[in-house]
Amino acid sequence: MTVLVTGGAGYIGSHAALALLDGGRNVVVLDNLSQGHRWAVPAGAAFVEGDCGDYDLVRRVIAEHEVTAIMHFAGSIIVPDSVIYPLEYYYNNTVNSRALAQAAVDSGIRHFIFSSTAGVYGEPETTPILEDFALKPISPYGTSKMMTEKMLADAAIAHDLRYVALRYFNVAGADPAGRSGQTSRKATHLIKIASQAATGVRPKMAIYGEDYETPDGTCIRDYIHVTDLANAHVLALEYLEKGGESDVMNCGYGRGFSVREVIDAVKQVSGVDFTVDLAERRAGDPAALIAGADRIRQKLGWKPVHDDLTAIVRHALDWEESLKGREVSAA
Ligand SMILES: NC(=O)c1ccc[n+]([C@@H]2O[C@H](COP(=O)([O-])OP(=O)(O)OC[C@H]3O[C@@H](n4cnc5c(N)ncnc54)[C@H](O)[C@@H]3O)[C@@H](O)[C@H]2O)c1
Numbered sequence: 001m002t003v004l005v006t007g008g009a010g011y012i013g014s015h016a017a018l019a020l021l022d023g024g025r026n027v028v029v030l031d032n033l034s035q036g037h038r039w040a041v042p043a044g045a046a047f048v049e050g051d052c053g054d055y056d057l058v059r060r061v062i063a064e065h066e067v068t069a070i071m072h073f074a075g076s077i078i079v080p081d082s083v084i085y086p087l088e089y090y091y092n093n094t095v096n097s098r099a100l101a102q103a104a105v106d107s108g109i110r111h112f113i114f115s116s117t118a119g120v121y122g123e124p125e126t127t128p129i130l131e132d133f134a135l136k137p138i139s140p141y142g143t144s145k146m147m148t149e150k151m152l153a154d155a156a157i158a159h160d161l162r163y164v165a166l167r168y169f170n171v172a173g174a175d176p177a178g179r180s181g182q183t184s185r186k187a188t189h190l191i192k193i194a195s196q197a198a199t200g201v202r203p204k205m206a207i208y209g210e211d212y213e214t215p216d217g218t219c220i221r222d223y224i225h226v227t228d229l230a231n232a233h234v235l236a237l238e239y240l241e242k243g244g245e246s247d248v249m250n251c252g253y254g255r256g257f258s259v260r261e262v263i264d265a266v267k268q269v270s271g272v273d274f275t276v277d278l279a280e281r282r283a284g285d286p287a288a289l290i291a292g293a294d295r296i297r298q299k300l301g302w303k304p305v306h307d308d309l310t311a312i313v314r315h316a317l318d319w320e321e322s323l324k325g326r327e328v329s330a331a
Pocket residue numbers: 006007008009010011012013030031032033034035036037050051052053072073074075076077092096115116117118168169170171183184189
């Protein structure tokens with residue numbers, strides 16, 4: 001019994017692989033290393049370099065490793081890039097997911113966990129955001145994920161496959177034991193950028209807009225620690241194995257912090273007063289995104305243990321320091 005983790009050389013997938021291994025499961029990682037790093041694959045996991053959209057390869061990996069479940073993290077993740085290169089995003093996130101799902105169904109895989117995003121909701125009129133809100137993505141990235149969710153829903157009706165799509169809010173932090181963290185070659189996420197500014201990897205950073213309708217004028221997001229998120233995946237798999245129905249679930253804590261509060265926390269924890277410029281609003285940023293987070297707690301019994309901005313920032317900073325000297329571009 002082995003779990004196939006696509007994208008397990010990347011940020012969230014490597015943490016999920018660690019959580020699975022910590023729980024005593026066998027893991028095989030399939031990653032094409034387009035963004036991830038071979039060294040980020042946890043030591044106890046088998047590794048296959050290749051594409052999750054390669055149907056024959058996936059069938060072979062499933063057979064050779066006796067895979068019984070799939071966690072699908074592989075994908076392209078940068079929202080503004082998806083606006084510039086939409087067809088590449090639909091290819092990597094939707095077309096390749098279709099091939100993976102086909103290989104899963106044809107191989108008799110019955111349990112599938114999918115990395116979705118709060119981006120499927122677009123700009124909701126009210127917050128917190130519940131799972132049954134209308135899906136109105138405003139980027140090709142969000143649409144590519146929504147399409148994969150729909151494919152899985154239809155496949156689950158037609159075939160002996162059940163799935164959980166986890167809609168992540170803002171993922172941040174790093175493994176508390178320092179075994180993995182955010183290593184993406186092209187950093188865009190706020191806590192990663194601020195950690196790079198605090199550790200001298202970048203000279204300064206900017207706040208994208210201070211004129212939103214929020215208490216301090218900057219955007220509010222629901223930051224979830226990557227280790228709590230990884231554990232949610234393990235619980236989602238156990239839920240399916242116990243016979244749970246296919247479902248979609250938000251992954252967030254149900255509270256938010258503003259961009260300014262996050263930057264203040266990074267400055268406070270690091271003790272570094274790095275330069276912060278004020279820049280124009282970034283296109284497509286909703287003012288506030290907070291998860292309605294009851295469903296995942298009720299259905300999976302998920303109990304987060306790192307719901308603490310200081311801890312999230314501390315772990316992100318520790319990871320950023322540990323990256324110095326490794327082969328990772330800061331761009
Ligand atoms: N980071 C976030 O805040 C966030 C938020 C919502 C959803 N997600 C989703 O979570 C998943 C993981 O994101 P991440 O932050 O760990 O990104 P990441 O870039 O660190 O990891 C993605 C991994 O997938 C690999 N990959 C990409 N395309 C592949 C393919 N076709 N075949 C095999 N491997 C491939 C990359 O090499 C990389 O190792 C993605 O699907 C992303 O859309 C992330």
